[in-house]
Each structure stands twice: as C-alpha cells, then as structure tokens.
Amino acid sequence: MELIFASNNRHKLEEISKIIGDSYSILNLKQANCEGEIPETGETLAENALQKAHWVYDRTGKNCFADDTGLEIDALNGAPGVYTARFAGEDCTPEDNIQKTLRLLQGVTNRRACFKTVIACILDGKEYLFEGEVEGEIATEKLGVCGFGYDPIFVPKGYKESFAQMPLDLKNSMSHRGRATAKFVEFLHGLQ
Numbered sequence: 001m002e003l004i005f006a007s008n009n010r011h012k013l014e015e016i017s018k019i020i021g022d023s024y025s026i027l028n029l030k031q032a033n034c035e036g037e038i039p040e041t042g043e044t045l046a047e048n049a050l051q052k053a054h055w056v057y058d059r060t061g062k063n064c065f066a067d068d069t070g071l072e073i074d075a076l077n078g079a080p081g082v083y084t085a086r087f088a089g090e091d092c093t094p095e096d097n098i099q100k101t102l103r104l105l106q107g108v109t110n111r112r113a114c115f116k117t118v119i120a121c122i123l124d125g126k127e128y129l130f131e132g133e134v135e136g137e138i139a140t141e142k143l144g145v146c147g148f149g150y151d152p153i154f155v156p157k158g159y160k161e162s163f164a165q166m167p168l169d170l171k172n173s174m175s176h177r178g179r180a181t182a183k184f185v186e187f188l189h190g191l192q
Contacts, residue, residue: 001025001188003121004032006052006066011148012177016067019172019181024188034059038066045070045082046129049120057122065121065184069176071150073138074112076104084150094149101138101153111137115154115176119184128187132179147171 002025005013017026029035038055042048045068052066069085072078080087080097088096105111116133135157142152144164151163156174163171172178 001063002027004029004034004056004060004062004064006038006056006064009148012067015168015172015175015177016181018168019178020185020188029056032056032060032062040068042068043082045116045118046120046131048082049118049129050127053120053122053127057125063121063123065119067117067119067177067180069115069117069149071154072114072116073101073105075108075110098142098150098153101150102141105138105140111140113138113154115150117176117180119180121184121187123191130180130183130187132176132181132183134174134176134179 004027005016006029007013008029013026013028020026034056038052040048040051042051048068049066052068053064056064056066068082070081071084072081084097086092088100112135114133114135116131119130121128121130136155137157139153139155139162142164143155143162144152144166146166146168147164153162155162163175
C-alpha cells in the first residue's frame with residue numbers, strides 16, 4: 001500500500017519509515033508532487049493533524065497521513081503545546097525553540113514535561129486518529145547531537161539520557177511519535 005506522509009521533514013520521515021517497515025511505500029509531499037503551504041490553524045494536535053491530512057487528501061485523492069506533536073511543560077502551564085514548532089516565533093529554528101525553553105525554565109525546579117503526537121490518517125475517505133505520549137523532563141542544558149527539535153533537552157522518564165543521546169531504535173521504542181506510529185501500524189496490519 002502506498003501512503004503519502006504530509007511532511008517533507010526528513011527526520012520525521014526517517015523515524016516513521018523505520019517503524020512502519022517495508023510493508024508500505026511512504027511518499028513525502030515532494031515525492032507525491034503535492035506542493036504548497038499546509039495550514040496549521042487548529043487549537044489541538046488532533047485538529048492540526050486532521051487539517052494537514054485533509055489538505056493532502058483533497059489535493060491528491062490518495063491515502064495519506066499527517067502528524068502533529070506538542071511538548072507540554074508543567075511549569076509553563078502546558079506550553080508550548082500546539083505551538084511547539086513555532087514557540088519562539090513564526091520563522092524560528094529548532095535551536096531558537098530550545099533556547100527559549102531553557103531561558104524560561106532557568107532556576108525552575110519542576111521540569112516535568114510530556115511529549116504528545118497525534119497521527120491522522122485518511123484511508124479511502126475515512127478519518128482515523130492514533131495518539132502517543134511519553135513523560136519526562138526538560139534538561140538544564142542541551143544533551144547530545146542526534147535527533148531533531150527538542151530532542152537535546154527532553155529526557156524521558158526513567159532515563160538519564162536525552163532523546164538526542166539515544167540510538168534511533170531506542171528512541172522509537174518509547175517516544176511519543178513511536179507510540180502513535182506503532183498504533184497506526186497495528187491498525188494498518190489489521191486491514192491486510
């Protein structure tokens with residue numbers, strides 16, 4: 001089965017493809033000749049994921065899926081949440097987001113956080129949602145160089161290493177995206 005992933009993010013595509021395996025052909029937006037700016041105006045992760053999936057489905061008529069991820073930090077009253085990717089501003093970089101987070105948490109002892117991912121899939125016009133989350137805390141400094149986004153400052157519960165210090169297989173086994181994708185894959189296998 002061929003599925004279009006509503007993203008051109010190389011890191012996300014690599015993570016998800018590794019979890020899904022060879023049973024499915026995953027195309028990114030560029031490979032599917034689907035161009036343009038995907039809207040993200042929802043107030044929840046599920047709304048954003050569905051909005052992105054519908055954007056692709058409406059343009060291609062093909063089975064597709066999209067994800068949206070949010071980092072919820074207790075000391076910031078759940079922020080950045082749905083604004084995780086643009087926490088430091090519209091045209092910010094992942095490094096800008098990390099630095100803003102570290103700055104806001106400077107001197108804060110409660111560093112508990114939760115990463116959440118929602119995958120929205122549209123198969124033959126029907127919507128499906130899959131959620132995954134992982135609890136942890138925000139480190140006081142960047143740890144590691146692998147991964148992407150907030151990986152260098154997110155330490156999952158029960159570990160001393162950040163996601164950026166872990167091998168991809170270990171990260172995928174426990175991450176928010178890994179858990180949501182595992183549910184998605186289980187659903188896909190049930191269709192065969």
